[in-house]
Amino acid sequence: MTPDLEINGFKIYERFLSLEAQEAMVGDLRDVAKRAPFRQPVVPSGKKMSVRMTAAGEFGWLTDGSGYRYSDLQPDGSGWPEIPDTFLQVWDALSGVSRRPDSCLVNYYGEGAKMGMHQDRDETDMGWPVVSLSLGDEAMFRMGGTNRSDKTKSVWLRSGDVVVMGGEARLAYHGVDRIKFGTSPLLPKGGRLNVTLRVSQ
């Protein structure tokens, strides 16, 4: 499938998810959050991130005082819920690979939340793509290259958009400058959910 936009290797599929699919996904994420509650992560420097985070799959991504890592256990010692099928279907449609993800990271952006420029590099094999879904409010997504100093471009991601980060984009810097709170009716309390599917091990 041809992306609607391709920027620095980031493939952007606009409105790939129907409204029905988005609503089903929000319901699935509510079930995930019942078993794996959202937490406000702390980065190794001790600062709290502005997003809230949870995960599904064999492995969840954690950050705390001791660093970034994938873990098969939640901080309270329980396992993670399974990755909902609705997300696996998107992976199958757009990832271009047959191996399935073992990790599904869920970020919630409330009013004022953002995510600094970073690379996704805690996975064992960075040859596998990352598939990223947007649900809810619009977000300004910034994309650079593999060096922090590379020139960046940004786009507004909207509810239902899917971004595939593979090839040259797999290790490219990216982040979310800000969200436009209240621009989507999908989440009753507003905000944005971002779901990333990854092969972590």
Ligand code: SIN
């Ligand atoms: C991330 O890079 O983990 C999040 C990207 C996004 O929220 O769109």
Ligand code: MN
């Ligand atoms: Mn990322």
